[in-house]
Amino acid sequence: DGGITQSPKYLFRKEGQNVTLSCEQNLNHDAMYWYRQDPGQGLRLIYYSQIVNDFQKGDIAEGYSVSREKKESFPLTVTSAQKNPTAFYLCASSIAEGYEQYFGPGTRLTVT
Amino acid sequence: GQQLNQSPQSMFIQEGEDVSMNCTSSSIFNTWLWYKQDPGEGPVLLIALYKAGELTSNGRLTAQFGITRKDSFLNISASIPSDVGIYFCAGVDNYGQNFVFGPGTRLSVLP
Numbered sequence: 001d002g003g004i005t006q007s008p009k010y011l012f013r014k015e016g017q018n019v020t021l022s023c024e025q026n027l028n029h030d031a032m033y034w035y036r037q038d039p040g041q042g043l044r045l046i047y048y049s050q051i052v053n054d055f056q057k058g059d060i061a062e063g064y065s066v067s068r069e070k071k072e073s074f075p076l077t078v079t080s081a082q083k084n085p086t087a088f089y090l091c092a093s094s095i096a097e098g099y100e101q102y103f104g105p106g107t108r109l110t111v112t
Numbered sequence: 113g114q115q116l117n118q119s120p121q122s123m124f125i126q127e128g129e130d131v132s133m134n135c136t137s138s139s140i141f142n143t144w145l146w147y148k149q150d151p152g153e154g155p156v157l158l159i160a161l162y163k164a165g166e167l168t169s170n171g172r173l174t175a176q177f178g179i180t181r182k183d184s185f186l187n188i189s190a191s192i193p194s195d196v197g198i199y200f201c202a203g204v205d206n207y208g209q210n211f212v213f214g215p216g217t218r219l220s221v222l223p
Contacts, residue, residue: 004154042200042215043155090154094211098204100145101211103154 003027004104006091011109013085021076021107023091032074033092033101036060043090049074050097078109085111114139116214118201124220131188133217135201141212143204144177144184149216150197158199159186191221 004025013019025032031050035043045058049068063082068074074093078085088108092101117136125131135144143162147155159170161177161184168175174187184203188195201214 006154040218043213088152092154098143098209098211100143100157100160101202102157103147106152106154108152 004091004093004102006089006104006107009105009107011107013109013111015111016080017111018080019078019085019109019111021078021089021091021109023074023076023104024072025074025091025093025104026072027093027102028071029093029095029102030071031094031097031099031101032068033094034058034064034066034074034076035090035092037088037090037106046076046089048097078111085109114203114205114210114212116201116203116212118199118214118217120217121215122218122220124222125191126222127191127193129191131191131195131219132185133199133219134183134185135203135214136183137203137212138182140181140206141203142181142206144175145202145204146173146175146184146186147200147202148197149200155198155200188219191219193221193223195219196221 007022033048034046044060047066049055065077090106091104094101146158149155159175164181166177172189176185198216200216
């Protein structure tokens with residue numbers, strides 16, 4: 001079964017701790033993306049990667065970091081520098097940049 | 113930067129009614145996409161449109177790529193309770209690089 005998996009579904013952390021959100025895809029897609037969604041809001045792009053070992057900042061990259069060491073995996077680290085990290089985080093992938101994106105089920109992060 | 117506007121922002125309809133929503137921009141797009149997001153889940157791709165004037169259906173859903181390439185429309189016929197959710201439009205720009213999401217239309221279906 002091809003798809004995108006994100007784990008865990010719910011994540012709780014204390015303020016000041018870094019946390020890494022997992023995103024894996026077995027669709028053989030080159031491009032991967034991270035979005036943030038706040039309650040009642042749309043999607044805001046955090047980072048994206050068109051190819052392994054390369055990634056670019058999106059609209060709200062401050063306080064986040066990513067890596068793309070493997071085609072299948074694009075983990076997102078929410079650092080302690082992110083002022084308001086509590087949100088719903090969505091990972092997506094596409095065959096290449098500019099093609100339709102397919103989304104994972106999301107991870108809801110709560111920082112207290 | 114490029115922006116997409118969706119209207120209405122939210123709508124409440126009776127079960128069985130038809131629904132229309134649209135997505136507009138001041139820029140030209142080469143591809144229009146419609147997604148549905150259920151509460152607490154990731155968006156699911158419903159329909160993709162690649163050519164100006166194209167009309168595509170997926171069950172009770174029908175979407176159109178506007179002739180000006182600056183808008184797209186989504187219609188849902190005979191709504192049912194599971195149609196509840198947020199409908200996002202997305203566009204890929206003329207250069208085939210920028211992928212832009214609209215703010216969403218929140219649909220509620222009353223029994």
